[in-house]
Amino acid sequence: MKKIKVRYAPSPTGFLHIGNARTALFNYLFAKKNQGEFIIRIEDTDFSRNVEGGEASQLKNLRWLGIDWSEGPDIQGPFGPYRQSERLAIYQKYAQKLLDQDLAYKEFQEGHTTFAIRFRVPTNQTFAFDDLIRGKLTFQSQEIEDFIILKSNGYPSYNFAVVIDDHLMQISHIFRGEEHITNTPKQIMIYQAFQWHLPQFAHMTLILNDNKKKLSKRDANIMQFIEQYEKLGYLPQALFNFLSLLGFSPLSQTEILSPQELINLFDVARLNKAPAMFDKTKLDYLNNQHLRKLLPEVIASFILQKKYLALTTAPTNYKEWMTKFVALFQDRMHYMQQITDFYQLFFQSTPFLSQEATHFLQTNPQTTLILKTFYNVFDVIVFEKDVIANSIKQVTNQNDFAKKTLFMALRIGTTCKMHGPSIALLLELLGKKQVLKNLSYVLEQAQKF
Known part of the structure; x- marks a missing residue:
């Protein structure tokens, strides 16, 4: 049996988003459940959209969630480089192979000597694949126009680069969002042009907001980024738990699960086709349940480290006082910064009656x-x-x-x-x-x- 190897391939265009974190997590769970490998690849060829610090932030927040990897931009392996911007010569070599076989052609801009390379879409062919979540999906080639694989600036298109990288890095399975379904037939064409073995695809369900619309970075009423939850004092194991349930129904009597329990329970057959709802109330509940499992002194140490309570005059033996204070409110706490709300509720210097x-x-x-x-x-x-x-x-x-x-x-x-x-x-x-x-x-x- 071919060794299982999966990847998370973000663009450094921003910080780690809820949807991207879920994608990384499902790939990670699948790899760990099957004693496979999980790697990171950075898709950074669109420089106009790259954000300074975006890559470092993604890696930092993945590690905070408890996700690790065996190869990536910070852990060199045998299939590097792991940034697409450092692999341009590789893409150009494979584009030339398609040109040589007349499976692609040059497209010159009028009045310019530079050219893009377009893939020649086969005529009257059916392209199908068995999606691990959705079953058999079929596309007709006449529905797809010839598409660019190498831009005039020498940079690859998304669909071309991911195929080359996934093949050369020996990726066996690809878990990604359902918005990538329409990219899949183009990628299959490229795999077949090179006579390469197809990986197995699994297109995960959408995540919806309260209005039952796709969760978007423009949803101002929803915190979108993992870093925001970390700063408020949510536990990484609680976010891991919550994200795992966005499109996955584990065979378990409880939804309060540790990372290792989720790895053990992960089953592709229990991934849902129906959209997942982003339920902040459920996240708060799960985080509360994970907080209850911790000793008060552990939470107190974290609160003191983060300086959530900025007291002008700290009580004598502050850590002991904080540990008792946490014990008092631990069962009610949804996230650790909430300790400031409890303090302000009871420790007001000027008495006031409702x-x-x-x-x-x-x-x-x-x-x-x-x-x-x-x-x-x-x-x-x-x-x-x-x-x-x-x-x-x-x-x-x-x-x-x-x-x-x-x-x-x-x-x-x-x-x-x-x-x-x-x-x-x-x-x-x-x-x-x-x-x-x-x-x-x-x-x-x-x-x-």
């Missing part, structure tokens, strides 16, 4: 006494979680307050919020000074009613 909280104070006359009781208790205790929890328990047991009223008054009085995480740890992190300040403010408001 209309809902104010209504509770107005309609529950016991709250004034409850707030005074907790103020007096908290004023004299050591402000640590276990001590705070025991103090709350004692107040509950030693008084006849309705429990529901007591706990709601406690939460509003100490945090100015009606909802939140575990109260004892939250109060420890807020600190005695802020808690007493909040209680004083809420007590003052309650006494007005």
Whole structure:
């Protein structure tokens, strides 16, 4: 059996896009599942569209996702160079072979000595291939005009270069987007002209936005680039998980899967023909589930490294404080930069009551006494979680307050919020000074009613 070898061949015209990342990932999953090779090739012959830093950014973000390769522009192998701009002599040699066999011809521009080379499309022929996802696809040669394979500046066309490169680099399978289906008959013609063996093609489904239109870089309401998610503190394994499910239905009881589990489960027969929906809510859910698997100190270290919280005065033993803070909100966190939202929600220096909280104070006359009781208790205790929890328990047991009223008054009085995480740890992190300040403010408001 021929060794499996696949490639991801981006143009350095921008940063790693969701769609391109999915393409790279499916090729990678297929290679790893079948003990094959995954390589990178840079298609950079359109200099007018190339972006400075585009190649480096693509490679950096692929590695961040957990994708590695055995050959590429940064890992030389036996089939290089791996940038098309460094392979011009190769393309020109093969174009000349087609000219010599009268399978291509020169096309001169009027008044110029330079020429392009066009491939001579065979007449009245059928070109077919078995797509691994879509089944047999058929094209008629009369539907296709003679097409350029080498431009007048000596640079190859896309369809010519990819055939030469894929053959010489011994690519066995090509996973790519369905927009490339119409390129395939032209590429098959070139393969047949050289009497080369065809690779197997798999054209993946489109990715659609909320409006059920093809995901586009112009969709301003959707973050398009992997780098954006990395900066917000999404986990690479969560993006890997999410992207893998865009057009693939693994045979699994759960969608929360590690990279190795996805490699083990990958099956071309379970790739979908129907378009995949880009669902940001699902991405947030998957990232939350992967975050829950991490120790709080791991997340805390990352948050400190990224400096998501720019505090003017950091708490004593900041890393320990941050670890506790993460533990408090970890189950609610969709991405790590969200820690700033949680901080701003509870750690505001100026207390403020919502209309809902104010209504509770107005309609529950016991709250004034409850707030005074907790103020007096908290004023004299050591402000640590276990001590705070025991103090709350004692107040509950030693008084006849309705429990529901007591706990709601406690939460509003100490945090100015009606909802939140575990109260004892939250109060420890807020600190005695802020808690007493909040209680004083809420007590003052309650006494007005």
